[in-house]
Amino acid sequence: MILSIITMNVLPEKQKELIQTILSMNKALEKEAGCMSCSMFCNIQDKNNFNLFKEWQTRKDLHKYLKSEMFGILLGTNSLLCEPFKIKIYTVSNSEGIETVNSARNTVHPPAIST
Template identity: 50%
Template sequence: MIVVRIAMDVIPDKQKEMVQTLLSMIGSMKKGAGCLSYTLFSNTEDKNLLNLLGEWETRKDLDNHLISEIFSIFLGTKSLLKKPHGIHVYTVIKSEGMEAVNNARRKENDSAVAPVL
């Protein structure tokens, strides 16, 4: 799986316009081949700090998205930002779910019980 995180520091008086623009685009982005998810997040302390998080089946799927018309339109939102988009691409080698939490908590509980001699 490939994950792309796009950080955006929006000009304060452009925040509403940016959010509306992104929300109108996300539906089309999610329809891209190999797209597993595309979600917009807002910082709880500063509403002008936004993040888009996309998950893709393969790097080829992501690359096709990056050269798509919808992504070109997205890049045009740079005029609404204080600084350029911060784009980070991550390749996930292994993914775990709740079992990781359960295993860690089980290990913690096992070590908390002192052996009786």
């Protein structure tokens, strides 16, 4: 799995425009070959800082996307930002889930939530 993280520090007056652009691209991106997921998160300490997370099945899928018109549109959002976006690409060879948490906590089942 390949994970790309794009960090964007948007100009306050352009925040809505950036969000609308990303949302309009999301449906098409989900149909891109090899795209496993796409999520955008807002930094809780800075509402103008966003991270766009994308998971790809292979590096070849990511490279195809980086050459696409859709990624070109994303590059065009730089005019909405305080500074050029930053991108980090990770190759993930292993991932773990709740079983790792349970093992670390020596718990077989998650604790019940009381109300």
